[in-house]
Amino acid sequence: MAKETNKQELEGRVALVTGGTSGIGRETAILFARAGAKVVVAGRRAPEGKETIELVQAGGGEGLFVKTDVSKASEVGVLIQKAVERFGRLDVAFNNAGIEGVWTPIVRQSEEDWDRTIAINLKGVWLCLKYELRQMLKQGGSGAIVNMASITGLVGGAGAAAYSASKHGVMGLTKSAALENAKSGIRINAVCPGVIETSMADRLFRVPRVHKYVLSSHPIGRFGRPTEIAEAVVWMCSDRASFMTGQSLVLDGGFLAGPNSPS
Ligand SMILES: NC(=O)c1ccc[n+]([C@@H]2O[C@H](COP(=O)([O-])OP(=O)(O)OC[C@H]3O[C@@H](n4cnc5c(N)ncnc54)[C@H](OP(=O)(O)O)[C@@H]3O)[C@@H](O)[C@H]2O)c1
Numbered sequence: 143m144a145k146e147t148n149k150q151e152l153e154g155r156v157a158l159v160t161g162g163t164s165g166i167g168r169e170t171a172i173l174f175a176r177a178g179a180k181v182v183v184a185g186r187r188a189p190e191g192k193e194t195i196e197l198v199q200a201g202g203g204e205g206l207f208v209k210t211d212v213s214k215a216s217e218v219g220v221l222i223q224k225a226v227e228r229f230g231r232l233d234v235a236f237n238n239a240g241i242e243g244v245w246t247p248i249v250r251q252s253e254e255d256w257d258r259t260i261a262i263n264l265k266g267v268w269l270c271l272k273y274e275l276r277q278m279l280k281q282g283g284s285g286a287i288v289n290m291a292s293i294t295g296l297v298g299g300a301g302a303a304a305y306s307a308s309k310h311g312v313m314g315l316t317k318s319a320a321l322e323n324a325k326s327g328i329r330i331n332a333v334c335p336g337v338i339e340t341s342m343a344d345r346l347f348r349v350p351r352v353h354k355y356v357l358s359s360h361p362i363g364r365f366g367r368p369t370e371i372a373e374a375v376v377w378m379c380s381d382r383a384s385f386m387t388g389q390s391l392v393l394d395g396g397f398l399a400g401p402n403s404p405s
Pocket of ligand 1: 160161162163164165166167184185186187188190210211212213238239240241242262290291292293334335336337338339340341342343
């Protein structure tokens with residue numbers, strides 16, 4: 143859990159986190175609240191979503207959970223509507239919801255898995271951007287959005303084609319959205335984590351041999367913690383990052399610094 147975040151940083155702002163029912167999203171929701179924002183959390187699992195809100199409230203914050211599947215336009219529309227009904231506006235969004243899909247070579251990948259991965263990881267971010275931007279523009283502009291990409295949004299991964307394609311797509315979407323909205327005062331960036339200790343990483347790298355190999359690709363000698371991504375996202379959404387738009391921030395323990403040969 144995170145320690146130091148400036149209480150004033152997001153004071154008076156309303157922040158949305160998709161995929162806030164666990165992992166990186168949950169940690170970011172808690173940090174947004176600690177920085178003074180009112181927090182809206184979206185995800186499909188209601189009990190976990192309510193748990194995140196309880197954690198936000200335990201830290202003295204205010205939050206709302208809206209059960210949402212980000213791959214469905216109607217549900218994303220309702221999410222933004224409920225956020226605005228409850229808190230009056232939307233200033234910050236972290237489009238973080240995502241799935242790993244099935245990691246397997248392309249020749250064995252099913253069309254269903256490809257479609258599902260792209261629908262949640264890429265179309266989901268596009269839908270969120272669409273409805274968030276409409277609201278922010280209606281408010282007269284200004285706002286900050288961070289999209290969740292990955293190091294696999296910058297390099298490929300054998301056996302991870304759909305996931306990697308979806309995250310590369312997020313990078314293109316981020317740059318285009320930033321260009322479209324730069325003059326309006328809405329900043330849009332992406333974050334690219336290496337492997338972070340969450341249930342997704344547990345599912346992907348639970349086989350000891352695979353775990354050891356992937357760990358050895360992180361020169362820092364460990365995987366990241368959700369709070370290490372959340373801290374960066376809070377900064378990117380704050381006025382301290384006021385000249386940053388259309389960019390990505392890589393937080394990967396050195397994964398991409400070299401030729402990525404496991405040590
Ligand atoms: N952990 C890593 O190593 C790592 C590295 C780079 C990038 N990432 C990215 O970080 C993001 C968060 O992942 P995590 O590691 O924190 O894993 P996680 O704990 O599995 O979190 C994934 C989140 O996405 C939500 N989600 C999935 N499908 C959704 C849908 N259709 N609609 C709404 N929400 C949905 C899940 O909520 P529900 O199940 O309740 O819907 C959950 O809150 C993902 O985009 C992932 O690709 C992770």
